[in-house]
Amino acid sequence: MxxxxxxxxxxxxxxxxxxxxVVRATRNADGPGAILSNIVLSxxxxxxxxxxxxxxxxxxxxxxxxxxxxxxxxxxxxxGFGDLDGIAVTSGPGLAGGLIVGTMTARAISAVxxxxxxTINHLEGHALTARLTDGVAFPYLLLLVSGGHTQILLVRGxxxxxxxxxxxxxxxxxxxxxxxxLLGLPYPGGPQVEARAREGNEKVIQFxxxxxxxxxxxMSFSGLKTAVRTEAQRDEPPAVDDICASFQAAVGDxxxxxxxxxxxxxxxxxxxxxxxxxAGGVAANNYLRGRLQTVCEQSGWRWIAxxxxxxxxxxxxxxWAGVEHLRLGGAFEDAGIRPRWPLDRDTSVQYxxxxxxxxx
Ligand code: KG4
Ligand code: ZN
Numbered sequence: 455m456x457x458x459x460x461x462x463x464x465x466x467x468x469x470x471x472x473x474x475x476v477v478r479a480t481r482n483a484d485g486p487g488a489i490l491s492n493i494v495l496s497x498x499x500x501x502x503x504x505x506x507x508x509x510x511x512x513x514x515x516x517x518x519x520x521x522x523x524x525x526x527x528x529x530x531x532x533x534g535f536g537d538l539d540g541i542a543v544t545s546g547p548g549l550a551g552g553l554i555v556g557t558m559t560a561r562a563i564s565a566v567x568x569x570x571x572x573t574i575n576h577l578e579g580h581a582l583t584a585r586l587t588d589g590v591a592f593p594y595l596l597l598l599v600s601g602g603h604t605q606i607l608l609v610r611g612x613x614x615x616x617x618x619x620x621x622x623x624x625x626x627x628x629x630x631x632x633x634x635x636l637l638g639l640p641y642p643g644g645p646q647v648e649a650r651a652r653e654g655n656e657k658v659i660q661f662x663x664x665x666x667x668x669x670x671x672x673m674s675f676s677g678l679k680t681a682v683r684t685e686a687q688r689d690e691p692p693a694v695d696d697i698c699a700s701f702q703a704a705v706g707d708x709x710x711x712x713x714x715x716x717x718x719x720x721x722x723x724x725x726x727x728x729x730x731x732x733a734g735g736v737a738a739n740n741y742l743r744g745r746l747q748t749v750c751e752q753s754g755w756r757w758i759a760x761x762x763x764x765x766x767x768x769x770x771x772x773x774w775a776g777v778e779h780l781r782l783g784g785a786f787e788d789a790g791i792r793p794r795w796p797l798d799r800d801t802s803v804q805y806x807x808x809x810x811x812x813x814x
Contacts, residue, residue, distance in 0.1 A: 464773025467556035468548025473769035476531035490531035513551025542776025546792030579771035600734030601627035619671035654699030
């Protein structure tokens with residue numbers, strides 16, 4: 455039976471997680487929403503031997519797993535397709551093969567059960583997660599730091615996003631992964647670098663702080679990676695723990711500097727301080743979380759870090775974005791997949807910025 459508040463099945467297959475989730479709106483227009491199920495199958499072990507996500511392997515794994523994951527999500531939510539108000543699916547940005555698997559499946563369910571198809575931008579899922587979890591009102595700032603993206607976004611409202619900052623080269627998660635590789639640590643490198651950094655001294659190496667002090671809000675991490683390589687290849691290299699700690703300290707300084715500037719810009723535009731939301735795999739890093747929290751406290755900003763499982767790729771955020779659009783009555787045109795799809799309509803697609811080497 456349909457509820458008073460829209461209930462949406464979300465499907466996410468844009469990278470290396472196969473995910474499905476059922477989410478329902480609640481009374482408050484700004485959220486939070488009710489997550490009735492949230493199933494995520496990570497392919498990390500399939501890709502680990504290759505040191506990165508392999509598109510072909512990802513697409514096949516999505517194809518094998520997706521039907522079962524959707525079924526589990528519906529069973530756990532105690533919902534049949536007929537009880538739903540819509541199907542939301544990630545149609546970009548991401549790897550084309552995975553996006554095709556997700557959108558074809560969603561199209562089939564929507565056609566057979568006569569349900570609206572909501573084609574969602576993956577980044578919009580991340581951007582609206584704080585409303586699903588914490589019922590945050592607009593406007594706010596989002597720092598998205600994952601293996602594929604590094605952005606500061608102004609979230610004005612549903613469908614109203616401004617990208618204030620991006621990386622001009624490597625994504626931050628990618629920089630962690632490449633640093634780990636240079637130091638002989640396994641993939642994915644972020645958690646490894648964090649663990650080794652806990653044992654190290656961040657003052658041993660003074661790594662560069664790329665673009666520090668510049669007017670731009672953009673970030674750059676490839677120079678940092680090169681500096682790590684130089685240290686690692688010395689005849690008598692510093693201890694791996696110290697390299698990791700010094701690398702993380704440099705990243706912390708770069709993020710703190712850019713966010714401070716973003717806060718200033720926001721306060722000039724709106725005349726008040728608001729909330730900073732963090733999302734993406736790198737947001738799991740406790741050292742960086744501590745640094746960002748301090749920046750917020752010092753600047754009078756509210757710090758919101760959704761639970762880790764909702765910061766990394768998942769389908770609850772896609773279902774929730776569907777709920778938000780459905781409630782606004784937005785009409786969706788099924789434009790097919792969009793492997794490169796900037797969230798901000800006014801910014802150009804930046805080829806080669808913040809995308810994993812193996813990604814589309
Ligand atoms: O959002 P995510 O799970 O997936 C995609 O990017 O698709 O992010 C994965 C990235 C990887 O680069 C990984 O090394 C990084 O997040 N990561 C971390 C930590 N945990 C995951 N980076 C730094 N510290 C961590 N604890
Ligand atoms: Zn993501």
